[in-house]
Amino acid sequence: MAQMNMIQALNSALDVMLGKDPNVLTFGEDVGYFGGVFRVTDGLQKKHGLTRCFDTPIGEGGIVAVAIGMGAYGLRPVVEIQFADYIYPAYDQIVSEAARLRYRSAGDFTAPLVIRTPYGGGIFGGQTHSQSPEALFTHVAGLKTVIPSTPYDAKGLLIAAIEDDDPVLFLEPKRIYNGPFDGYHDRPVQPWSKHPASEVPDGHYIVPLGKANVVREGNDVTVLAYGTMVHVALASARDANVDAEVIDLRTLVPLDIETIVTSVKKTGRCVIVHEATHTSGFGAELSATVQENCFHHLEAPIERITGWDTPYPHAFEWQYFPGPGRVIEALKRAMEG
Amino acid sequence: MAQMNMIQALNSALDVMLGKDPNVLTFGEDVGYFGGVFRVTDGLQKKHGLTRCFDTPIGEGGIVAVAIGMGAYGLRPVVEIQFADYIYPAYDQIVSEAARLRYRSAGDFTAPLVIRTPYGGGIFGGQTHSQSPEALFTHVAGLKTVIPSTPYDAKGLLIAAIEDDDPVLFLEPKRIYNGPFDGYHDRPVQPWSKHPASEVPDGHYIVPLGKANVVREGNDVTVLAYGTMVHVALASARDANVDAEVIDLRTLVPLDIETIVTSVKKTGRCVIVHEATHTSGFGAELSATVQENCFHHLEAPIERITGWDTPYPHAFEWQYFPGPGRVIEALKRAMEG
Amino acid sequence: MKNRARLSLRVPAPPSRPGEKPDFSGVKLSGAGEVRRPDIDTRAHDMQDMAFALIRVLDDKGEALGAWNPKLDAETLRRALRNMLLTRAYDDRMYRAQRQGKTSFYMKCTGEEAVSIAAAFAMQPDDMCFPSYRQQGLLIARGYPLVEMMNQVYSNARDPLKGRQLPIMYSSKAHGFFTISGNLGTQFPQAVGWAMASAYKGDDRIAASWVGDGTTAEGDFHHACNFASVYKAPVILNVVNNQWAISSFAGIAGGNESTFASRGIGYGLPALRVDGNDFLAVYAATQWAAERARSNLGATLIEHYTYRAEGHSTSDDPSRYRPSDEAKAWPLGDPIERLKHHLIAIGEWSEEQQQAAHADAVEQVKAANKEAEAVGTLGHGELPSAKTMFEDVFKEMPEHLRRQRQQMGV
Amino acid sequence: MKNRARLSLRVPAPPSRPGEKPDFSGVKLSGAGEVRRPDIDTRAHDMQDMAFALIRVLDDKGEALGAWNPKLDAETLRRALRNMLLTRAYDDRMYRAQRQGKTSFYMKCTGEEAVSIAAAFAMQPDDMCFPSYRQQGLLIARGYPLVEMMNQVYSNARDPLKGRQLPIMYSSKAHGFFTISGNLGTQFPQAVGWAMASAYKGDDRIAASWVGDGTTAEGDFHHACNFASVYKAPVILNVVNNQWAISSFAGIAGGNESTFASRGIGYGLPALRVDGNDFLAVYAATQWAAERARSNLGATLIEHYTYRAEGHSTSDDPSRYRPSDEAKAWPLGDPIERLKHHLIAIGEWSEEQQQAAHADAVEQVKAANKEAEAVGTLGHGELPSAKTMFEDVFKEMPEHLRRQRQQMGV
Ligand SMILES: Cc1ncc(C[n+]2csc(CCOP(=O)(O)OP(=O)(O)O)c2C)c(N)n1
Ligand SMILES: Cc1ncc(C[n+]2csc(CCOP(=O)(O)OP(=O)(O)O)c2C)c(N)n1
Ligand SMILES: [Mg+2]
């Protein structure tokens, strides 16, 4: 067992899989010699060789296309898109190709690739280094979408994603790469080392895809969150002084509906939190699903606390970011509703 | 007043605007001499000239990018993407550029372009000629999304979209280009000529963006639909024998929340219908919004009747398409709920 | 800079439109046997001229000339000819089937048979092809059963793709034929990835892909050339320039400004330009590129200069945008006629044998079609089960799809 | 085909890494004045050699030589030099401001000043520029107030972009400077569209755009070249090959296989390759392309061969991936030094004047910075109103944004 931040945990996952499976390789912009702008692939080229971890041209569509071809050959490529904001040039290859290969060929060809990409705000990255595009992928049949919230989960989920035979979009909440940011931006930053989930086994293990994690049990209201917002939700639950059950979804598709529904049936109340823009965000799907499954148990309207329907504005980081202020209010409203 | 099908109505809208505004021009794959694979631009090159209506290389990203540059210059380009299924190569230019130009430049540059594209199933087009990608765009701040359901609306909405100073995605339900298909695929096809909304003025008029249309008044349940599904919803309401209020949304963003909320508060029940895949479809946003605004008025769970979470399978057109069978059942469930 | 001139927008147009005389006077042809054949290890930079020439082997008299003559034995040529005849007969039958309402859609490759049949002959059977929808000839030449192709076109119960794909979007890993995409060009960089994987694994198999002239405009074309060049991927990148992309002539794709082969120059890729209606020329160019790739010398871009002799698909009517007799005026003739002519010229074939071979092809197609139709055609007869609609979205069916299948009541 | 050889994957690597000696022995330079200057109406096909040469005007002694010498008067050259000095001083100050925590991010263009200053000098002020983040020199040369640039970098209350954009993502329509995108390459085909619009309207203004060597790999690069070629758009497409894309050397973008200029050949675009650290060469090439475009002869692709002398951005530490003395070893020198040298060589400048001009630039920057800082820096002082966050998403604020603004409580 070692203590790792999320970057180290992800690096360890890749290291383990490169060591274990010669069909695993990883590439992307600046991931080779340099080890990635967030250092997630640091040292892997040196350790595993030039053809196992390398730089690519700046063409996200090409990166994913090439990975699909490799997947069809039988490899398990893990590609990095430098920022989720730059995934759109690869959108066609992901949506029309990776996600559909198995279906359209009736299993003749598959694309077992993993697309890793840092996403989310909280780092003054402005419009093009802060986006949370998960809902643009959860609508796509054939694609799995995974988001970890701790170093332990990050490693276990990434290994599970690499071993999964379907294409997986693996979104990394970059704000919590180095510590479990809870949204209180004016308080001192906490490092991962103080968090229990920074205890990460050195070797191989998985956290299964499709299973949510109840990170706080409670009876009065269910909070659904993922990525950075799990920590915001936890802090908010604590500070709102409500007996909230906080669920870390971990995988958006396939969604662990059972865990969600069981919780909301118990609490009768539900608050959904995400950073992405509001309209057609993944919160909409969660809200609709909860409503459909728990209608007769709901005692208050389901609320969505999300980013606003604007691009992420550089100077207004904390007015945009759905921090504890807004989540606490929502929890209180839910309790009154 | 002339009688027009939807293709003729769209053609007329373009003809009117090309005649009225020298800054309007239209282009796309096969739209020039040939007049488009669905004939929407038929005759326009001949009438208005080679530089007003022309063919482009098969590069959807380039088509939209070039239109953005033209918009920044001061033109009002209307581009055609041959099928909505082929819009993804242009996704980055639409999402990162067209939708954000005004915001990121504080109004210094704008992109008043219209992207027209045929969408939806019901034509045995298989996976790549049947998709309904609207929810992949409604999540994007800065973009308007419009879907007509009749020739009259098609012309009026398209003219409004061209005159609008924001980028507009204009999705054309290709199944109803030639007639108001109600989902009964085994009954004779109706032509538009028998439908009152095929009476279309020859000249300029608009149907304003952002206003829904109550196409059937009723007291017991609200049905939210757009495009082809408006006709399916109407037929289903009729055949389910329920006093349903059917709302044709016409514009998804900005959404006419007031009309929706007023109706659901009256009926206490809501069924949402669309062709797109279920998870994270626009139905999720509608369901969440209705629930948030009408919680205390709801007497039954809001239901979503949608395409399944699979690619659109060629041979199973009618098992996939959310036809009257499924909508009628949902209406009945809503009445019992 | 006073009185600056007014600019104007140029929109290219083809030389002739319906009602006008076909005009191929702009087409510059090299003579058969005229173009040099560089060694396979020639630096791309030192063979840029090849991107502007046109490799031709067969001359008007049916003689095979020059350094590119692959010198194939007569039996191989006869097999090739039979495959081309079979492809054409298959196309004709399926086209009619669509017209008879037995399926929703079909696409012919008439006039372009040499492009795929010669490639299949010049490559190894375990090399991997990433075709567009117009390379059905690859499957046929590799011995994929016609009846399977028909089952796919008819979406019947034996359709290997379970009724999910539009007709002609075949897939057969066993025949090195990648699942065809409806989205143009996506397969081009995928082929590069497959080739990179083969190189990564120290394998000896190479990949090949095909796009149309129109499709070269997609960003994926650029990605393919770029990645292939950077990683020296063992792949053959083919552009089938059949002069038309639905209703758009090749000038709309940039074909008036330079050759499509010359796109390779900027990536440092060797580029060949070849008479696509000359079986021997296509064979020789493919062989050259395959040998180069297999020798770890990287990718080659090949432009096949040919002509789409029929409509784009069953949804198309080409007489609306080009002279209806344009196909006849095409200066490079018909690939089947030219190979036949050659075989006859070298005394290895006769008009009678050709008749018989044609009849045999038609017969094979007929028999296969009978078998396929006996199973079912779109919406008639034995159909795939709708239940399978929810399978293969993921490897294991997740809960939400299980629920949806239940809701559908199957 | 028995015993076929095993393939292997090639991943390019730069000649030297940290701890090794910088190695530019692979760089082939033409001599100053050596390269021919074709007439502006030369067919692209007849000037393909230009894509592999390197236009240079200034020699090592500071003399201006050959057909590309634009023969500018000394006053113009001094103005240019002052603009380059100002750009560098501005960069230095803003870089420090970021280090001092006054903003979140900054990017310098050190060593590349000639690329944008010369372009601004060679184009007309109403021509439209679609820059990347490394052409701040355009704004400076066109007289955009430094203080406005700083207000943007500081996201303060006077930020013309209202605090919404990452520092350096300037926009000024009045100065023909298109709003910079964080997404690489998107502006390249947009510039083509703008140019097409200008031609469509019978205007006389042209457009220009800039991308880095790394960015050429994006599909948008291909779209830009293709559309520019097909519609003969009056646009100058610039590739600033500064040898690095963050940590990736130009070989990862394909730069080892051919020149970036040669990418133009396949589209039939004339392509020039120019010493990007030679103000006169960049000026001359831009002027050539501008004249060609304005004469309705279409687009030109220009590769500027230069070197990113500092880190990619304030987030970068180049000593992690390249020798720390690589910049010093760059064979084309420093653009400011070279122009200074030339002016001195022709007797129109002195070291003392240079000192004074430098001091003056620093002073201007200091004064502007004082003014900007007095307004505010990121998160300090007078800030833009958060209320404006909801404006300009659409022209009119729709109901749902009104509600959200209300929820935010402003
Ligand atoms: C991404 C995408 N855009 C548009 C289309 C529609 N489309 C299908 S075929 C075709 C023309 C292709 O022409 P070309 O590449 O020359 O191939 P050919 O049909 O001539 O073999 C078009 C525009 C598509 N299938 N995919
Ligand atoms: C679409 C996209 N992909 C990736 C990035 C991240 N990124 C920013 S700058 C850069 C390197 C660009 O290098 P180059 O084009 O050579 O320009 P230079 O920085 O050298 O001027 C990368 C990869 C981005 N901004 N946009
Ligand atoms: Mg073609």
Ligand SMILES: [Mg+2]
């Ligand atoms: Mg660079």
